Amino acid sequence: MTVKTEPVTINLGPQHPSTHGVFRLRVTFDGEVIVDVEPVLGYLHRGSEKLAEGRTYVQIVTLTDRMDYIASMSNNLAYVRAVEKIAGIEVPERAQYIRVISAELQRIASHLMATGFLLNDLGALATPLMYCFRERERILDLFEMLCGARITLSYMRPGGVFQDTPPEFWPALEEFIGNMPTYIDELERLISGNEIVLTRTRGVGLLNDVDAVDYSISGPMLRAAGVEWDLRKADPYEIYDRLDFDIPIGALGDTFDRYIVRIQEMRESIRIIRQCIDATPSGPIRAETPFFIRPPEGDAYAAVESPKGELGFYLVSDGGISPYRCHVRAPSFINITPLREMLLGWKMSDLIIIFGSIDIVLGEVDR
Amino acid sequence: MDFSETGILSFHGIYGIFALFLPGWLAYAVTCGVLAFIVINAMVMSTALYTWFERRMIGRFQARLGPNRWGPFGLLQPFADVIKLIVKEDTTPSTADKIVFAISPVILFAPTVLTIAIIPFGENTFLGRLNIGVLFLIGVTSVNTIAVLAAGWASRNKYAMLGSMRGVAMLCSYEVPMALAITGVVLIANSLSLYDVVQAQSVPFLIVQPLGFLVFMAAASAEMSRTPFDQIEAESELGAGYHTEYSGMKFAIFQLAEFMAPIVTSILAVVLFFGGTRGFDPIPGQLWFVIKVVLVLFGLLWIRATWPRLRIDQIMGFAWKGLFALAILNIFVIAIEVMLFQDGEGNITTRGMWTMAAVNWVITIAAIAIMVNVLGGKKLERPTPKPSPLANMYAEAD
Amino acid sequence: MYGTGLLKGLSITMKNLVKPGRMFTLNQYPDRKIGLIGLAKMQNTNALAFAVKKPGTAVKALVGMVSVPDRMPQHGRFRGEEFSWYEQRCTGCASCAKYCPLGIIRIVTHPSEQQIPEGDKYFIDVFDIDIGRCMFCGLCVEACPYDALHMGSGFEEGKYRRHDLVINKQMLNESPKRPSLWFRPQIEGKDYHPHSHEEIEWQNAGRHERPTVEQQQERWTER
Helix, strand or coil: CCCCCCCEEEEECCCCCCCCCCCEEEEEEECCEEEEEEEECCCCCCCHHHHHCCCCCCCHHHHHHCCCCCCHHHHHHHHHHHHHHHHCCCCCHHHHHHHHHHHHHHHHHHHHHHHHHHHHHCCCCCHHHHHHHHHHHHHHHHHHHHHCCCCCCCCEECCEECCCCCCCHHHHHHHHHHHHHHHHHHHHHHHCCCHHHHHHHCCCCCCCHHHHHHCCCCCHHHHHCCCCCCHHHHCCCCCHHHCCCCCCCCCCCCHHHHHHHHHHHHHHHHHHHHHHHHHCCCCCCECCCCCCCCCCCEEEEEEEEECCEEEEEEEEECCCCCCCEEEEECHHHHHCCCHHHHHCCCEHHHHHHHHHHHCCCHHHHHC | CCCCCCCCCCHHHHHHHHHCCCCHHHHHHHHHHHHHHHHHHHHHHHHHHHHHHHHHHHHHHCCCCCCCCCCHHHCCHHHHHHHHHHHCCCCCCCCCCHHHHHHHHHHHHHHHHHHHCCCCCCCCCCCCCCCCHHHHHHHHHCCHHHHHHHHHHHHCCHHHHHHHHHHHHHHHHHHHHHHHHHHHHHHHHCCCCHHHHHHHCCCCHHHHCHHHHHHHHHHHHHHCCCCCCCCCCCHHHHCCHHHCCCCHHHHHHHHHHHHHHHHHHHHHHHHHHCCCCCCCCCCCHHHHHHHHHHHHHHHHHHHHHHCCCCCHHHHHHHHHHHHHHHHHHHHHHHHHHHHHHCCCCCCCCHHHHHHHHHHHHHHHHHHHHHHHHHHHHHHHCCCCCCCCCCCCCCCCCC | CCCHHHHHHHHHHHHHHHCHHHCCCCCCCCEEECCHHHHHHHCCCCHHHHHHHCHHHHHHHHCCCCEEECCCCCCCCCCEEEEEECCCCCCCCCHHHHHCCCCCEEEEEEECCCCCCCCCCEEEEEEEEEHHHCCCCCHHHHHCCCCCEEEECECCCCCCCHHHHEECHHHHHHCCCCCCCCCCHHHHCCCCCCCCCCCCCHHHCCCCCCCCHHHHHHHHHHC
């Protein structure tokens, strides 16, 4: 007897618990196996790039908060670096150190979030997610000390940061840095050795190094594929050339590698912050900049290694108080380009975890 | 049914009272109604209590507090939830198969409650002492497959359909190792009656046949679709699985059946493997029973709070390649041992039990070690990370 | 061995269950359940004496039914609602309105006739802030050259209608003056926290290097 079957097309999203925002995937299944995938973007498009053309250079900082809203510090850093480059502003050293510390804290927070939600996608009833959030909460407390906000930070300004650290920030940071390695160990003992996690993630969603480079993937996803490339080493910005840290890489480029690279990057970030705490000099935290910056005509591109990958801002100035054009090279958006190739042939459950391991933020994808 | 030996809270006890002033058939019907009322309400109330327990404990596992606002320690939280569910609008999708859509919650709910009818809660506390209790159990619990399929099909929702298809495949597969695991118990107890099973456990069967217990618990947690086997619901993939389209009271009944399932499973595990009502003396058997049930429930919760879920093909592979083989091995070993140790009346002495336990623990550990390394050993090897030549980050900048 | 990772995971969750030291840093906002010992400590007695004196309350506290109000712990720099605005300091220059990325501050002024102690100054007719569209970036506070506008520290300004969220001059004048420390280093050093109940007078809210009245008038005559 032959059974007549036909593929079924399912809309995953825009309202779905595991699409990490309002992402929509039109997936065609043959039973449980994926035969076709078509991503549909744009549900969170707010026109940030166009809005930026009508705002002054300082006001755009608040727009960048809302792109990658779980790593606002990195977005701020990338943007203000672009402005500094185009306007030729020298940043005081103390400000650079504070910026690096806060960007690395943000990297830990973002990676914790990615790990927690990956495990949530694996179906672990939010327990690892809650543990991750518990540690992230401490980072957000530190951010609240720095700039009075927890998510939409707007901490950095062209020329430095807007306000010096409060005195209670440094002891709190020391305590956090002292405790964090044990927290990461605990998290790893809960997740990394778990056989169910290994069975689910190892060998799933492979992306080899050639494909990763061809798709211009960056960030932990690229390093999981074995490509030892990190903007902090490849094109050191701020003070990263003075710091000593390693670039963790993965073996195969599967979902498990992406997870383990993130865990190791958190450890490296702690190393970086520890070096920064010792080296931070005293001094001014903000270069003297006018309220309305008028950079000379020209363009500039500045990129940082955000938790998701290479985050770049391209600004074109016509000499006015607002940029003529502002373009964002959003790592989340570029990292989902190989999604179709990664998903074909896998099962529905794998779709969720492969998608989760890419770690996108829809605010950044759609902008 | 054999009602010859019945307890105080039993059919005949209550029937006797009603038969004093009612005609026989009416007394029979009234007794049935009264008993059903008592059992269902007791189960619903204990489920309500269990939801509170589960949420509190999982909250603590996750370093949270859990519900603590309503009443002392949040004990009234389940009632607040029920009130909320009752006042919610009960929607039916316009393309749904209305009748099937409406009755499938009941189909799921009914077998769960039916199971209680044959459980010996205490020395003289049981509803009916069915002499084919184990058979009844296996038959009744497999009905929920139909309910899951009906709910998913009638909803006309693709997520629900996927969930119910997964459910049917999974539930059918796990019936087999579950039944085979229970067979080991029946072999030692030499009876299909749950009462006799409890009486036979001079040493709890958990100690005598740990392999059977592990297979039973794994299969049972798949039967009630809990982590790591909760592919039926898989809230991160399918939304809510087969009850995606349900709301209001129908959804509440699904949830009720779903939360009742762990209680029933724990009760079965206690009866079959933990010696049921047996314990030492100052504490009555009923209390022992409750203590053991809560312990098993806590164990299930602990697993639920910790482990992620498997993929559907891995779940099926685990059932057929892992649990099935282990269950067969268990039956084989138990059968040989029973042949050696059983006397003429079909009884096994306590000394014989302990000997069996010693042998079985060795076999269990060896079997599981071999099984996990055969099934998963290959995954342990992993290449060491090698930097790819494509990274030219140290190249001269142009 | 393959299979031990699952048991290790179980031990981690159990450790988190039995060791309550690593709970979330959550406060049970808006009120906190308080046990018998905590309740007795609040009344400056020990638990036993309290239980003898008020057995009913003691039993309620034991089963977790007594709660005391609690608020979220915030750092003093928290950028909250209820802007603190000092009319005495405001010159009506509208820097804040110009600097606001969303343009939600509306200022209408006219030249003042009365003698004002702070030198040149406009009389402010309208000062509206549409909190409903505000994103609390704090750029207006950063822009204010005379330290007249400060961020608040609250977050409980829920309203039923959008237009109720527009705070006007009168509301700003009447609201408690507990400015946030955000971008105001001069009050940050003064051992002041927005949650403590003392308010800051307008004389104390400004920067030290602010020009005095004489200096301002001098500058005015030079022009």
